[in-house]
Amino acid sequence: MTDNQLNDWRAKALQFEQQINGIVIGQPSVIRNIVLAVFARGHVLLEGQVGVGKTTLLRAIAHGLGGDYQRVEGTIDLMPADLVYYTYLDEAGKPRVDPGPLLKQGSRLATFFFNEINRARPQVHSLLLRAMAERSINAFNRDYEFPHMQVFADRNRVEKEETFELPAAAKDRFMFEIGMTTPTDDTVLDELMFNQRFHDVDRLVAGMETGGIAYYELNDLAVMLQENIQGTPKLRAYALALWKASHYPQDYGIELTDVDMSALLQAGASPRGMSYFIRAAKVRAWLEGRDALLPEDLQAVYPVTMAHRIFLSPMYAYRKDELMPELINGILNQIAAP
Template structure:
């Protein structure tokens, strides 16, 4: 039996996809992206139409990792204190007591983040960056790990407050949650027909197959993953190519390059390697960069998509050998 802690952590985290797959069918890539974010101490933007199990996916992942999870529904009347917490006057002690907000958790599902005003969005994004809440000048650290999975609907924009580019840049990855295939949708219906209750994960057989210690060991191991100079150069060249693309009016920033590097290191480690290959960079380029670039209006009118532009960049930038 392998007692190497790095290998043990990798095996434990590798079981997550199968465990989440007990209740969420056909979303392995999204689960992998969330694990990469957890390993990289980054946050994730999930984009998908309603009803593709985004909430269930996050809850199942938290249960399989034995982490605390909370869900916060963003609405137009949500205030910053509803996110971070607020001071409440206690009549018994005649003092103000701090009541923790939903951000005091390990895995926060921020549902429909583009439905709340910029002031509340900014409060969450500040917490994501600082990993603490300041109340009356006193900082309160958030639990470790702390990752936000924020969702937004890609087709309904009426009455929403789109996140500006500077705030989108704070997310490590943007993952698209696709509609299931016909066979996968049949599997969903069979599960519900046989009595599956989305609110009862334990009854559905989801158990903790990894924990915070495995995640911490994985994070330490990812930090030791080696990256050759030619691969570093490849990451930089990809990001620089987005800045000169004729279809884009905004290219990826240097923060985008660091995010792509961090995600590629986590992906390499999950695949059992202690070094990053150009293929690792290619695999994470779209989720790491798609929310950091902006199409030109004329390109958008012609039906060009961000992912197609990134495909073109990947095809034209020389791959190191």
């Protein structure tokens, strides 16, 4: 792929981002991170209240990319087999078995949305882990491939009844954890309340232009991006220090109020997280029109890539919402950029 082709793709990506910003208003940082994940080919965990536009956002993503879209509702009684097939009686009263949401579209499946993933049982998470890691599952004594599938999962933190905490292995499969909150700008809120355009989601999404980006070309594009965007030795050393600080923040002079830093962490970000971190930063550099990484690329994606991979010790876990942002900011502020 030539530089001109990469520039053409960049123009398409920015247009894609602009279109989504016209459908889901007041969420520019969320949409930018989603676009980064799309072109870095990483799965995304969305966290937000009900009704903030998560489903509308993902429908717009799916519509813009083409391919097929499936959605699953996480419930306490959902079983792994429910993702693979479902059984029913046909009009003649005979039992039937039809493909479930993972198999229904076959290799055309591009966007898979798991709503309220924390309401599903750990057994369901296990099946999803394989689908996310290998983009394939085994069913009916054969393997089914989903080469273009990207998983977006939503976690509702408001209601805790009948929920299961995601295991570390499941969290680590997601490139990003993105928080999506209600917009606070009065102009945006006025539009959402009184502009009829935003009251009919089906019509809103259907009005989005499609065909500019082909989902089946994204894997090859992602490989080319990673090969074309490079960093200097000093930049690479800076990235390594940011990752190490997620394990040993005290070694970098990072301190938090009323915290014993040597006892703060149970585990830091995984090597997989380090890989995702660099992949996402390279895509950001490309979207900014550069062929080289800069510190601001790393800093922009560090919170959404690393925060859900850092695990606090039990004595501090109850303060996670307070301490994690402080820790992330401390790392970014304390470690000098080249």
